[in-house]
Amino acid sequence: MNFFKESLLQLLGRAPTRPKPDDFSPEVKKIHFYKKGEKVTLDEIRAEHAAHKSHKWRNRRWTTLLLVNLLFVVSYYFDIQLLEGALTASRFMGFHMADLNSALQVMLAFKHVVLNLLIGTTTVFILWLLLGGRTFCSWVCPYHLLAEWAEKIHLWLVEHKLVKNHEFHRGVRTAFYVIFALLALGTGYTVYETISPTGILSRAIIYGATLALGWVVFLLLFEIFVSQRAWCRYVCPIGMTYGVVGLFSPLRVVYNVESCKHEGECRKVCLVPHVLDPVIKGRAIDINVPIGADCTRCGLCIDICPTGSLRYEIKGLNKVL
Amino acid sequence: MSEEKQKQNAAAAPTAAPVINRRKQQERRQFLRSLMLAAGVVGISAMGYIPVARSWNPRLRPPGALVEDEFLASCIKCGQCVQVCPVEAITLADIMDGFGVGVPYVDARDQACDFSCDGLQCILACPTGALSHSLNYPHEVRMGFARLDRPDLCLAMHGKGFKGQIRGPEFDGLFRYTEIDRWKPQRVHEQTFDLELCDLCVRHCPIEIRITQCEAGKPPSGDVNQCPPRHAIELQAEDRGDGVMRMRPVVLDGCVGCGACEMVCPTEPAAIVIDIESTVERV
Ligand code: SF4
Ligand code: SF4
Ligand code: SF4
Ligand code: SF4
Numbered sequence: 001m002n003f004f005k006e007s008l009l010q011l012l013g014r015a016p017t018r019p020k021p022d023d024f025s026p027e028v029k030k031i032h033f034y035k036k037g038e039k040v041t042l043d044e045i046r047a048e049h050a051a052h053k054s055h056k057w058r059n060r061r062w063t064t065l066l067l068v069n070l071l072f073v074v075s076y077y078f079d080i081q082l083l084e085g086a087l088t089a090s091r092f093m094g095f096h097m098a099d100l101n102s103a104l105q106v107m108l109a110f111k112h113v114v115l116n117l118l119i120g121t122t123t124v125f126i127l128w129l130l131l132g133g134r135t136f137c138s139w140v141c142p143y144h145l146l147a148e149w150a151e152k153i154h155l156w157l158v159e160h161k162l163v164k165n166h167e168f169h170r171g172v173r174t175a176f177y178v179i180f181a182l183l184a185l186g187t188g189y190t191v192y193e194t195i196s197p198t199g200i201l202s203r204a205i206i207y208g209a210t211l212a213l214g215w216v217v218f219l220l221l222f223e224i225f226v227s228q229r230a231w232c233r234y235v236c237p238i239g240m241t242y243g244v245v246g247l248f249s250p251l252r253v254v255y256n257v258e259s260c261k262h263e264g265e266c267r268k269v270c271l272v273p274h275v276l277d278p279v280i281k282g283r284a285i286d287i288n289v290p291i292g293a294d295c296t297r298c299g300l301c302i303d304i305c306p307t308g309s310l311r312y313e314i315k316g317l318n319k320v321l
Numbered sequence: 322m323s324e325e326k327q328k329q330n331a332a333a334a335p336t337a338a339p340v341i342n343r344r345k346q347q348e349r350r351q352f353l354r355s356l357m358l359a360a361g362v363v364g365i366s367a368m369g370y371i372p373v374a375r376s377w378n379p380r381l382r383p384p385g386a387l388v389e390d391e392f393l394a395s396c397i398k399c400g401q402c403v404q405v406c407p408v409e410a411i412t413l414a415d416i417m418d419g420f421g422v423g424v425p426y427v428d429a430r431d432q433a434c435d436f437s438c439d440g441l442q443c444i445l446a447c448p449t450g451a452l453s454h455s456l457n458y459p460h461e462v463r464m465g466f467a468r469l470d471r472p473d474l475c476l477a478m479h480g481k482g483f484k485g486q487i488r489g490p491e492f493d494g495l496f497r498y499t500e501i502d503r504w505k506p507q508r509v510h511e512q513t514f515d516l517e518l519c520d521l522c523v524r525h526c527p528i529e530i531r532i533t534q535c536e537a538g539k540p541p542s543g544d545v546n547q548c549p550p551r552h553a554i555e556l557q558a559e560d561r562g563d564g565v566m567r568m569r570p571v572v573l574d575g576c577v578g579c580g581a582c583e584m585v586c587p588t589e590p591a592a593i594v595i596d597i598e599s600t601v602e603r604v
Contacts, residue, residue, distance in 0.1 A: 084404050088398050
């Protein structure tokens with residue numbers, strides 16, 4: 001239960017808490033004790049990273065993301081009724097699907113629920129519950145992919161001291177979540193959908209370019225020049241919704257402390273580095289620690305880790321992946 | 322002097338005030354920044370209210386659409402209605418429509434809904450009931466109401482006929498001419514007409530076409546429920562005592578506002594247009 005609570009609080013925006021002395025299991029205490037004496041040189045780590053270049057999960061993920069979005073386009077253009085609609089709501093081979101956040105906004109604004117929408121919402125809920133919740137973000141959301149590329153530019157600019165990264169309080173996302181819900185409820189309009197880059201991009205990919213893409217470009221520029229991954233980190237209620245679903249997901253990333261060198265490369269590539277707090281030296285409370293619900297299951301950390309300390313896991317079915 | 326003292330103090334007590342202040346300051350900055358972010362994003366999203374409240378872009382909505390504000394509330398902006406329409410009459414609105422971005426509309430002059438799907442496919446496709454699932458037949462639809470907007474342009478009002486292609490060879494609007502193909506809509510420009518007196522709007526009215534089919538004992542799929550109970554449009558003689566045989570298109574109660582008349586009207590601009598304001602309440 002403690003894991004759920006910590007995971008939820010982090011999702012809402014609280015900083016990760018340092019574990020207390022009696023949170024640690026006796027086994028991990030021993031490991032931490034031995035690691036204290038161990039000295040790893042920077043060169044050793046660099047050599048190890050140079051020898052380990054993997055983009056396995058990133059490539060799989062990009063392929064999946066592109067395929068899903070292309071499937072919409074192909075279904076429409078060739079009129080094969082495979083995946084009709086857009087990411088906000090669709091029909092997959094006749095089965096209704098509705099994005100949880102869009103459906104929620106519509107329910108709050110319209111105050112009336114049609115059976116099809118309920119069916120679609122339930123299907124999607126179960127789907128992402130099984131697949132990890134925020135997996136939607138990194139494996140499906142088209143904005144995520146663009147933002148990933150924008151992030152590369154941002155990091156390059158930061159490295160060359162051309163821009164500074166401005167961080168916001170992560171709790172602001174929770175505030176946005178509440179504000180958009182209240183706006184939908186109060187005004188009777190799906191206010192968030194107007195500025196949702198996920199919806200705008202999905203529709204633009206399927207139905208053709210629109211002026212609304214200007215807003216998406218603005219967001220990307222903001223992320224390049226002002227704040228790293230700002231939309232996904234501090235605003236997007238879709239990520240929040242799927243994050244909550246992910247609290248209960250069996251599919252997750254698990255960290256194993258034994259061979260970890262604690263050099264922290266994984267936290268540098270992560271969209272939500274706070275979830276990787278346990279990889280900091282002395283923080284893991286057990287030998288295997290599941291990563292919290294805000295994790296998008298993107299696998300970047302898994303790819304970059306030379307010691308294999310991070311891996312996917314399906315709870316209950318250990319070491320399947 | 323005093324500066325030096327301070328430095329000494331700081332060196333003597335490394336955990337002293339300045340460090341904490343810096344952190345506090347940073348936290349305060351971050352808080353203010355976050356507040357600004359929130360205000361900015363909420364402000365921008367609230368701008369979507371302007372075009373809606375001012376109804377800057379009144380739009381003809383697809384068949385079965387709920388009244389405008391309910392429609393905007395309930396549409397999930399998926400475009401499934403767009404995908405099923407055989408004549409591609411439905412388009413999704415852009416950001417200029419504010420909260421209406423991604424919401425479907427019909428530009429009747431470009432491409433009207435001619436009900437060539439027979440079964441109100443868009444209504445069936447809609448997952449949220451934004452296109453009300455309670456309609457079953459085209460004649461139950463009320464999208465708007467046709468109005469002879471510029472009688473002085475109307476060819477029939479001048480007693481003139483029409484010869485050639487409707488709206489020229491460039492126009493790529495579609496219409497289902499049942500005599501040619503029951504299922505496949507044709508390009509309007511592929512048809513040529515030679516009419517003594519223009520009656521294109523009446524001729525292309527899906528409601529009138531259906532009534533004619535029913536009177537001939539041939540309702541689509543043999544379903545008599547498909548037969549509209551009321552006429553939508555007719556030509557009425559208008560005598561100005563100048564010896565010219567003039568006809569006025571008169572819109573009747575059965576008009577569903579599909580826009581077929583507006584699409585095919587050969588004058589530029591169209592003499593007959595759809596009045597979006599007079600929709601549902603009228604019936
Ligand atoms: S913890 Fe790993 S898998 Fe999860 S979001 Fe971060 S990099 Fe991706
Ligand atoms: S009723 Fe049929 S033809 Fe008309 S807009 Fe809907 S799908 Fe298209
Ligand atoms: S199918 Fe319904 S919810 Fe989807 S865009 Fe059309 S009207 Fe909106
Ligand atoms: S009069 Fe025009 S708008 Fe009315 S039903 Fe006929 S074609 Fe449609």
